[in-house]
Amino acid sequence: MLSAQSPRSWPLALALVGAFFVLPGRAQAQDPEPLSAFELLARSPQLGGSDIPRDLPGRATVGTPRRPRMPDASLPMPDLGMQSPLPAPEWRAASPGLFMSKGEPVGAEASSPEVASAHPEGEPASPSSELLAPASTASAADAPMGMPAPLTPHGVPNSPLSPVPASTQALLDSSRSFKVVPAAVAVVPGLLFHGLAPALAGDGHTARRLFALEGTGLGLIALGGVPIALTGASRRTIAPLYAVTLAGFSVFGISAIANLYSVASPAFDPGVPASSLPPLEFEMGYQYVSDTAFDYDHFVSLGAVARFEEVKLEATARLSPNEGNTQVRMGGAYRLLGEPERRRAGSDGSSLDAELFGLFHRFPTEGFTVIGGDVGFRGRYAMSRVSPSLAGSFAEASIGMALQGYSYPGPVSDGNLHSQLLYSFGYGVWLGRGGGPFKGEAMLFYDHRKDGFAGGVRTLSGGVVGSFGLRARALLTETWGVAGEFSASGALVGRLALVYALGGDE
Amino acid sequence: MIRIGAMGVLSALLMTGCLRPAENRAVRDSKVGRAEGGGLSLEVEDGLAAVRSVGSGEVTLWGNAPVLTARATLDADATSEWVLTVRNAMPGAELLAELEDGEVLAVESVPQVLPTVKAWRVGLRPGAVAKLRVAPPGWDSTAPFRFAALADVQEALPRVGDIYARLSKDDSLRFILFSGDLTETGTREQLLEFQARLEEGSPIPLYATLGNHEIISNDGDEYSALVGRGSQSFVFQGVRFTVMDSSNGTLDPIVEEQLEGWLASSRQGTHVVSMHVPPQDPVGLRGGGFANRGESAGLVGKLAREGVDLTLYGHIHSYYSFTNAGIPAFISGGGGAIPETFDGVGRHYLAVDIGANEGLREASLVRVD
Numbered sequence: 101m102l103s104a105q106s107p108r109s110w111p112l113a114l115a116l117v118g119a120f121f122v123l124p125g126r127a128q129a130q131d132p133e134p135l136s137a138f139e140l141l142a143r144s145p146q147l148g149g150s151d152i153p154r155d156l157p158g159r160a161t162v163g164t165p166r167r168p169r170m171p172d173a174s175l176p177m178p179d180l181g182m183q184s185p186l187p188a189p190e191w192r193a194a195s196p197g198l199f200m201s202k203g204e205p206v207g208a209e210a211s212s213p214e215v216a217s218a219h220p221e222g223e224p225a226s227p228s229s230e231l232l233a234p235a236s237t238a239s240a241a242d243a244p245m246g247m248p249a250p251l252t253p254h255g256v257p258n259s260p261l262s263p264v265p266a267s268t269q270a271l272l273d274s275s276r277s278f279k280v281v282p283a284a285v286a287v288v289p290g291l292l293f294h295g296l297a298p299a300l301a302g303d304g305h306t307a308r309r310l311f312a313l314e315g316t317g318l319g320l321i322a323l324g325g326v327p328i329a330l331t332g333a334s335r336r337t338i339a340p341l342y343a344v345t346l347a348g349f350s351v352f353g354i355s356a357i358a359n360l361y362s363v364a365s366p367a368f369d370p371g372v373p374a375s376s377l378p379p380l381e382f383e384m385g386y387q388y389v390s391d392t393a394f395d396y397d398h399f400v401s402l403g404a405v406a407r408f409e410e411v412k413l414e415a416t417a418r419l420s421p422n423e424g425n426t427q428v429r430m431g432g433a434y435r436l437l438g439e440p441e442r443r444r445a446g447s448d449g450s451s452l453d454a455e456l457f458g459l460f461h462r463f464p465t466e467g468f469t470v471i472g473g474d475v476g477f478r479g480r481y482a483m484s485r486v487s488p489s490l491a492g493s494f495a496e497a498s499i500g501m502a503l504q505g506y507s508y509p510g511p512v513s514d515g516n517l518h519s520q521l522l523y524s525f526g527y528g529v530w531l532g533r534g535g536g537p538f539k540g541e542a543m544l545f546y547d548h549r550k551d552g553f554a555g556g557v558r559t560l561s562g563g564v565v566g567s568f569g570l571r572a573r574a575l576l577t578e579t580w581g582v583a584g585e586f587s588a589s590g591a592l593v594g595r596l597a598l599v600y601a602l603g604g605d606e
Numbered sequence: 607m608i609r610i611g612a613m614g615v616l617s618a619l620l621m622t623g624c625l626r627p628a629e630n631r632a633v634r635d636s637k638v639g640r641a642e643g644g645g646l647s648l649e650v651e652d653g654l655a656a657v658r659s660v661g662s663g664e665v666t667l668w669g670n671a672p673v674l675t676a677r678a679t680l681d682a683d684a685t686s687e688w689v690l691t692v693r694n695a696m697p698g699a700e701l702l703a704e705l706e707d708g709e710v711l712a713v714e715s716v717p718q719v720l721p722t723v724k725a726w727r728v729g730l731r732p733g734a735v736a737k738l739r740v741a742p743p744g745w746d747s748t749a750p751f752r753f754a755a756l757a758d759v760q761e762a763l764p765r766v767g768d769i770y771a772r773l774s775k776d777d778s779l780r781f782i783l784f785s786g787d788l789t790e791t792g793t794r795e796q797l798l799e800f801q802a803r804l805e806e807g808s809p810i811p812l813y814a815t816l817g818n819h820e821i822i823s824n825d826g827d828e829y830s831a832l833v834g835r836g837s838q839s840f841v842f843q844g845v846r847f848t849v850m851d852s853s854n855g856t857l858d859p860i861v862e863e864q865l866e867g868w869l870a871s872s873r874q875g876t877h878v879v880s881m882h883v884p885p886q887d888p889v890g891l892r893g894g895g896f897a898n899r900g901e902s903a904g905l906v907g908k909l910a911r912e913g914v915d916l917t918l919y920g921h922i923h924s925y926y927s928f929t930n931a932g933i934p935a936f937i938s939g940g941g942g943a944i945p946e947t948f949d950g951v952g953r954h955y956l957a958v959d960i961g962a963n964e965g966l967r968e969a970s971l972v973r974v975d
Contacts, residue, residue, distance in 0.1 A: 329944065330944075330947075331946065331947040331948070332923045332924070332943075332944045332945050332946035332947055333892055333894065333922070333923075333946060334946045334947045334948050334949065335889045335892065335924075335946065335948075335949065336947075336948040336949075337947075337948070338889065338891060338892045339891045339892075342891065342892065390625065391625075391898070391901075392625055392626055392858075392859050393856060393857070393859075393862075393898060393900075393901040393904070394900070394901070394904075461900075463900060463903070463904060466900070466903070466904030466907060466908075467904070467907050467908075467911065468903050468904065468907045470899075470900075470903070501891070504899075506903045506931075508907045508910065508911075508931050508932075510911065512907060512910040512911060512931050512932055514910075514929055514931060514932030516886065516903070516906075516929075516930060516931065518886065518890040518899070519890035519891050520890050520891065520893065520899070521890075521891045521892075521893060548893075550893060550896075550897060550898060550899045551898075551899040551900065555897050555898030555899070555900065555901065556855070556893075556897035556898060557624060557897060558624065558625075558627045558628075558854040558855050558856045558897045559627070559854065559855065559897070560818055560821060560822060560853075560854070561818060561855075562818055562852075562853070562854065562855035562883040562894060562895070562896075562897070562921060563854075563855030563856070563883065563893070563894075563895060563896045563897030563898070564855075564893065564894065565897075588624070589624070589897065590624060590625065590855075590856060590897045590898055591625065591898070592625070
């Protein structure tokens, strides 16, 4: 049975996704600090790093973070095609005198007493800033890995979604180091007070951003959740209210994990998005499902991805050889904003896709078949735009709707047609370090859909909550990689697959 | 390492709890209706009544089905004079007590003020086993009858008397089939208040399953003690009624196995199935049904294949009429809990006409407000 309310949710959902992407980002400068053994290991070529000093927004050279300093309004601002409150790195590099104050790195705020004491007058500029070679010819393609190239709809300059070059500020890394106390506080009580840990670590900028995100999340939860309670989850209003509430949980969850990441990230060299992904990938693996409601458990897992310019086609299949359960999902995504995965050089990985998928799922033991389709949007946002401390991580969210028909062969006279709200969010990290073939990503996620193998959590409130999990995919060489996923809800699902890539060296 | 191990064990326990959250209740159900005291050992067949007290020559049951059969074993040195009180009994219910050899024991009715409370003096035989059956006249006929379907009173408990008053105007109603969420949090006090208001206001008994609000307090153990099983099945006038505990948005495998037997035993007859959380929410975007849509589709498909005639649900505080796998389905969550707005339906119940031979005859929405 279908609800007539689904179209009403789209304008609001689109507005939320849009708001998520236009969240402004600014950067800060940081001080240099000697590398620890662990940091050196993390940067090693074996892990995809490079021995050559790189101008990455890394954590290895970070130190006490600084709040970003707004440029003097009296100073000339170059027209770089971006509406940034901060100057572009190439301009700063070319005109260091304009943006250095009393030896402070670019972007640092001199008003902070502790910052002032940490940077006595006459201290030389950070080595990181020196790495900012003259960039008179800099472009998105020339930008170093992980640098946020403008997020443009197919390369259109000056897009409203063009980012503030926040992570470029991270090029000016100053000394940041891993600290135990903020890391512990990030868990308790940091998971409730999301800016507390970075604040304790002296990163006021990140703290403010995370508190703002947390507040926004809680506000959205209240904005959607209170009316849901007051209306008794009315069929007339549930779709938009649900979308707002879930968006609130998304923002809250993302800020919670970002809080952890911000204080843990100094311990390692942050990853960067792969400059390009292969045009064709195949995968084959094994999936195990533990669900007391079903007899199936062992599955063969198959998958394929074909990447074109703006279009990406995907197909997955899960086959249970002994029980016969078969799930096939095919479809594709069209990149509305952001660089295509085939040629992502210079991009920070932010993107917005429109997705369309078809589903066939046969349950022979239970005696029914599901045929349906999904339509929705999926966006990814480089968290370096929120704060340089979050460089190397990203947030992802998707919203959509599924229409599914349930068919019961045999004596059952009637089937069912159902709609479903699709919603997911996650927080991920890039696994590659920009050097070597190693590239990939890992993401903690929440998925609201209830028709997958994981289903939803069987809670005190019935089956409202979806599943939680960790998903990772990485190419270890030009042609071989691994993919894995674990999700938990009312069922436990684990999958491990071998990935074979074609054309990865293009 | 110890800390990691402890975390692992904790995680495993949490995972197990998430995978089978209703398992403890399903196991606990098997103990409902059994008690010992004063030299009497009592076992209510199929756990269709909660033993509220036993001892000192008195037994009190809370009936959760129209027909109750119990096996009473009396010690040789125990007193033979017993008073059996059944609360939430069918009006006009009678007690038949007989020994295993068929000898009928003497029974004397004790007058009660409330129509749903019945009491009898019965002379049990020390050292012998007696079979007790409490049932209204005609319980084993196949005549059509009418019952009320209701759910989700919760915080509206102080106002539930309005519903009982409306029910009282229809003399043809035999009992209320309640699809969960009697109270707000399932505490002992709330459940006792629910039962007191029921006895005070309703002329007919109420047979229930629990809802997700009952399991808020100690996983519903007070419900088990005061009301009865969350999952059970009984037959009245040829129609089988099966209620199941779906309050976590799933059925525990133990309940699934029980369901197989109940479905098989009435494959050719009329069968009504009720649970609190509906397998499928008719408003799919809301998703107020089971946690796994595959499980829900499998369940309703099984019910359809086994010839279930009617499914009744609660949890959603409104009225919905739809079909699941072709089975007529109704959500009748009009007990007064936070109502779904803009639906044009306030507090309500469903009057269902059904018969052993006719199947579902009619289901009518009855508005209370």
